[in-house]
């Protein structure tokens with residue numbers, strides 16, 4: 001306990017905001033000057049639901065050119081000299097941390113919360129029809145306003161193991177409390193790692209005990225987020241415009257966090273896996289129901305054969321305050 005108190009005392013006076021996106025909740029800190037150092041134990045203390053503010057993760061907003069000591073950001077900026085970030089026109093970097101203090105490459109719900117936070121802090125303006133670039137450890141992402149909140153250009157999805165592309169076969173086995181036997185799974189990258197498991201019915205999904213981390217074999221080298229999905233019946237219906245819409249229900253156990261009410265990158269991975277299993281890439285619009293609400297995932301084919309993914313859904317601010 002002394003460990004938690006020490007961590008928070010060092011951050012006394014820091015302005016914080018609490019935000020969530022479909023129940024995936026975050027402690028947000030604006031750091032326009034790039035002066036805020038956050039140790040893993042401080043992040044864990046802030047995200048602690050009893051001794052801190054509470055959150056699935058923490059997000060620091062810092063201009064890319066003000067980020068100090070992050071090798072990934074330095075490499076991204078060096079590889080893309082066209083990316084410009086200045087004090088007058090900052091390119092905002094989403095410094096995302098899981099609630100255990102570990103770093104992740106990407107957080108889809110986090111980008112929606114991040115954009116909403118930046119706008120409410122008057123750090124950016126985002127008009128209808130405009131795109132806001134956001135730098136993440138997985139690369140550049142873009143945000144635009146949509147009626148339900150924000151839509152994020154997530155880049156392309158890929159198999160975690162590039163050799164999977166040739167087979168589309170399941171590449172891992174997952175066992176979780178509540179499952180009688182290991183289930184086949186597909187490992188997908190959305191910039192961060194995901195392992196998607198299909199279940200046969202909603203009762204099995206509801207009865208899963210995700211207080212314990214599912215066991216994944218083989219476990220990807222950097223660990224993984226595990227999504228359990230149940231396809232709707234029928235899997236595909238038509239929306240009011242006559243457009244085909246796929247629908248799945250999902251629960252997730254996140255790397256570095258535990259079970260969360262929603263995972264944006266996980267929803268994208270889940271929809272991609274279901275399309276692979278259904279051997280049908282003609283349905284491009286997917287609604288993913290999560291315990292915290294619903295997000296929408298849209299696939300667009302690119303000329304090189306890859307598919308761009310867009311994630312949309314709401315984001316809300318809950319409170320702002322100062323660390324006492």
Ligand SMILES: N[C@@H](CCC[C@H](N)C(=O)O)C(=O)O
Nearest residue numbers: 104107108109192263264265
């Ligand atoms: N909730 C996020 C994903 C957060 C990162 C994840 N736990 C990881 O370690 O990769 C989302 O909305 O994508």
